[in-house]
Amino acid sequence: EVQLVESGGGLVKPGGSLRVSCAASGFTFSNSSMNWVRQAPGKGLEWVSCISSSSSYIWYADSAKGRFTISRDNAKKSLYLQMNSLRAEDTAVYYCVRDYTYWYFDLWGRGTLVTVSS
Amino acid sequence: EIVMTQSPATLSVSPGERATLSCRASQSVSSNLAWYQQKPGQAPRLLIYGASTRATGITARFSGSGSGTEFTLTISSLQSEDFAVYYCQQYKNWPPNYTFGQGTKLEIK
Numbered sequence: 057e058v059q060l061v062e063s064g065g066g067l068v069k070p071g072g073s074l075r076v077s078c079a080a081s082g083f084t085f086s087n088s089s090m091n092w093v094r095q096a097p098g099k100g101l102e103w104v105s106c107i108s109s110s111s112s113y114i115w116y117a118d119s120a121k122g123r124f125t126i127s128r129d130n131a132k133k134s135l136y137l138q139m140n141s142l143r144a145e146d147t148a149v150y151y152c153v154r155d156y157t158y159w160y161f162d163l164w165g166r167g168t169l170v171t172v173s174s
Numbered sequence: 175e176i177v178m179t180q181s182p183a184t185l186s187v188s189p190g191e192r193a194t195l196s197c198r199a200s201q202s203v204s205s206n207l208a209w210y211q212q213k214p215g216q217a218p219r220l221l222i223y224g225a226s227t228r229a230t231g232i233t234a235r236f237s238g239s240g241s242g243t244e245f246t247l248t249i250s251s252l253q254s255e256d257f258a259v260y261y262c263q264q265y266k267n268w269p270p271n272y273t274f275g276q277g278t279k280l281e282i283k
Contacts, residue, residue, distance in 0.1 A: 091272075100261065100274055100275070100276045100277045101210075101218065101261055101263075101274040101277075102274070103270075103271075103272040103273070103274070106270045106272075113269075115269050115270050115271070117271070151217055151218075156223070158265070158268075158270055159206065159208075159223065159265045160208035160220060160223040160263065160265055161208070161210070161218070161220060161263070162220050162223075162229065164217035164218055164219070165217060166216075166217050167217055
């Protein structure tokens with residue numbers, strides 16, 4: 057089955073760090089560029105970061121630059137997002153998402169909730 | 175940054191009727207526009223890409239149109255499973271800087 061499964065969400069204090077992960081299956085992960093998209097409670101969708109298939113190219117939304125780091129391990133078919141200096145406004149469901157040639161998002165995971173609160 | 179604006183914020187339509195959702199871009203995105211459906215507690219699902227091409231497995235009741243800055247998602251003969259939130263997304267930017275509309279909630283009238 058083609059799927060993405062996120063893990064690693066949880067409660068973290070402001071200023072803290074957290075790493076969320078995504079396990080891919082059912083498709084050739086090493087050929088796919090991947091993204092993190094987040095959704096704050098009751099809000100819309102916000103793109104966070106994109107990584108090319110070989111990790112050669114990485115892009116971030118302004119809200120993530122300098123605090124978040126996207127990475128991947130093609131051998132493990134896994135995508136990661138290291139989040140540092142977390143703020144209350146980073147509270148959201150974080151979705152692991154495959155894009156089609158850097159265009160639209162054609163495969164979404166179910167998401168993992170990150171809550172930043174004291 | 176390209177700003178995407180959807181209207182209306184909430185649309186109330188009766189089952190069996192047609193729904194028309196709008197999306198406007200702050201600058202031309204050509205046909206680099208996608209539509210997604212999101213039901214409560216679920217991840218978004220791709221419906222339309224290239225402004226008018228249905229994604230795999232999407233019923234022909236969903237159709238997209240438009241180019242440049244004005245886009246429309248039309249859902250004909252609404253079924254109960256169609257009531258959800260719909261988002262548009264542009265992918266014109268390079269390097270990637272994807273932006274979404276704020277969403278339109280389609281509710282049962």
